[in-house]
Amino acid sequence: MSTFGGIRHSPSTFASSPASTTLFRRLVWEGTVPLEIRVDSKELPANSNRGLECYFIQAPRVSYLPLLIPEIKRFLQDVVFDDEAARLMKEEDWWFESEDGHLLKWHWPVGLIYDNHTTLATSRPAAPAASARAQAVPLRLVLHLASPPTDRLLLAPSAEACKQAFMGQLKEADFLRWGNTKRMTGLRKAEQDGMWEGIKEHNFDDYWRVASKVTPTTLPARPGSPPAAQSSMHARPPSADPQGAPDREGAYNVRSVPIRLYLPEGPVLQDLAPPVLEDGTPNTLADLLSLHLPLLFPAPGPGAGPTLAYALLQGVITPPDAELAWLGACMSGADGWVNICVGLGRDQ
Amino acid sequence: MALTPDAIPHLSPPLTSSDSAADAGLAEGLAALESYKKKDPAKVVVRFKAVGNAPIMKQNFFRVTVSNRFQAVIQFLRKELGWKAGEPLFTYINLAFSPAPDDTIANLYRSFATDGHLIVNYSTTAAWG
Numbered sequence: 001m002s003t004f005g006g007i008r009h010s011p012s013t014f015a016s017s018p019a020s021t022t023l024f025r026r027l028v029w030e031g032t033v034p035l036e037i038r039v040d041s042k043e044l045p046a047n048s049n050r051g052l053e054c055y056f057i058q059a060p061r062v063s064y065l066p067l068l069i070p071e072i073k074r075f076l077q078d079v080v081f082d083d084e085a086a087r088l089m090k091e092e093d094w095w096f097e098s099e100d101g102h103l104l105k106w107h108w109p110v111g112l113i114y115d116n117h118t119t120l121a122t123s124r125p126a127a128p129a130a131s132a133r134a135q136a137v138p139l140r141l142v143l144h145l146a147s148p149p150t151d152r153l154l155l156a157p158s159a160e161a162c163k164q165a166f167m168g169q170l171k172e173a174d175f176l177r178w179g180n181t182k183r184m185t186g187l188r189k190a191e192q193d194g195m196w197e198g199i200k201e202h203n204f205d206d207y208w209r210v211a212s213k214v215t216p217t218t219l220p221a222r223p224g225s226p227p228a229a230q231s232s233m234h235a236r237p238p239s240a241d242p243q244g245a246p247d248r249e250g251a252y253n254v255r256s257v258p259i260r261l262y263l264p265e266g267p268v269l270q271d272l273a274p275p276v277l278e279d280g281t282p283n284t285l286a287d288l289l290s291l292h293l294p295l296l297f298p299a300p301g302p303g304a305g306p307t308l309a310y311a312l313l314q315g316v317i318t319p320p321d322a323e324l325a326w327l328g329a330c331m332s333g334a335d336g337w338v339n340i341c342v343g344l345g346r347d348q
Numbered sequence: 349m350a351l352t353p354d355a356i357p358h359l360s361p362p363l364t365s366s367d368s369a370a371d372a373g374l375a376e377g378l379a380a381l382e383s384y385k386k387k388d389p390a391k392v393v394v395r396f397k398a399v400g401n402a403p404i405m406k407q408n409f410f411r412v413t414v415s416n417r418f419q420a421v422i423q424f425l426r427k428e429l430g431w432k433a434g435e436p437l438f439t440y441i442n443l444a445f446s447p448a449p450d451d452t453i454a455n456l457y458r459s460f461a462t463d464g465h466l467i468v469n470y471s472t473t474a475a476w477g
Contacts, residue, residue, distance in 0.1 A: 105450065107448060123377075123378060123381055164446075165446075165448060168445050168446040168447065168448065169448065171444060171445035171446075172441075172445045172447060172448075174445075175441075175442065175444050175445055175460070176459060180444065181444045181445060256459070260455075263381060263384055263385070264381060265381070265385065266385065267384065267385065267415075267452065268450075268451070268452070268455070269455065270451070270455035270458065270459055271455070271458045271459060272458065272459055293380075293384065295379075295380035295383060295384070296377060296380045296381075305376075306373065308373055308376055308377040308380060309377055309380075344374060344377040344378070344381070345373075345374070345377075
């Protein structure tokens, strides 16, 4: 955690630099997680090459399970199945479970599935050290080849349904930030499709060429200045204040940061999370956690109990004084959301 | 100063006490998780509004338990409309977006309620997809 000391102590210097914004967006984009995918042995077709039914992928955090299927399918076709079984394979019936039988959602980003698995291990008293080990080992997935439980998957297991859900998340994030979805609906169809293609091809430039039109910028909110001073600055004509115009798209001027808190076995919490508190100070992760999960993150003060949990975002244990506005602009997933998984333990 | 056996406890506190402190923290954490898992019995008003050619509902205000998922609301709406399996029905919040089916009414209400109602629009064709 000491590596992130720079962010913890001076978030505003990071927030003010466009180069660091791009850096963090790229770090999030390039983040990958190790997956071990094993076909359910009961469902392997006859004449399969047993012993080879396991496949390892270093999958991008911003990707989705349906987008990994073509690669897995090629492997099964080429190495594991015989020609007859390969011909009969129907990937629209495929679905995934974790090793311990948790159904894996098609519409969750791979990084979120991985982080949620990591924090889930911290709530299993039988394996107190699992949180540390879980970082180093692949997440084991069981691939089922038939009978998808559509009622529990909630979506048809297809890349198209996943794309629609992804677009829905982008629009929901847009609505939370600005109270409307004009930025998303203002994109041409080709641009919207381009964002999804960017994820499919894992191309940072293709994705961000469009995403930068809907994601807030990180010009600083002049920390410490009261909201009144900010609004009077906005009232000035743009010509008098060249910095004023881009500020309207700024991370500190959104209504709410799209943010969700994932507890190990649920629930998922979502609420309005304004970037600036009523007293004019930036809303921080610590503020958010002590507001919604006071039993795990007691608000500081006389007689306050110890912090019992930590926040994991994009695989990084996130400093409590990280500002929500900055997290929203720099650490959100490709779907526009800041997905924070809460794990038990202190000073992880 | 020579390192005497007596000095060792000062350098590293006895394992048993730090272990039991960690255990107490874990137990407290697990208890907190259990209490956050409890389902909120509160209810809020969901208001259905037809879009385009979709049939209008006579009664379109419903009180819904907030721990329900949006998926349950979609299923309820399909039943009310007498929709058969496979017949397309698209649902939106505030004429703007389709939420994830596993999102709860509690979350959607907190974030998107208008005048004390969560407005769910429904359409037979994709409108803002």
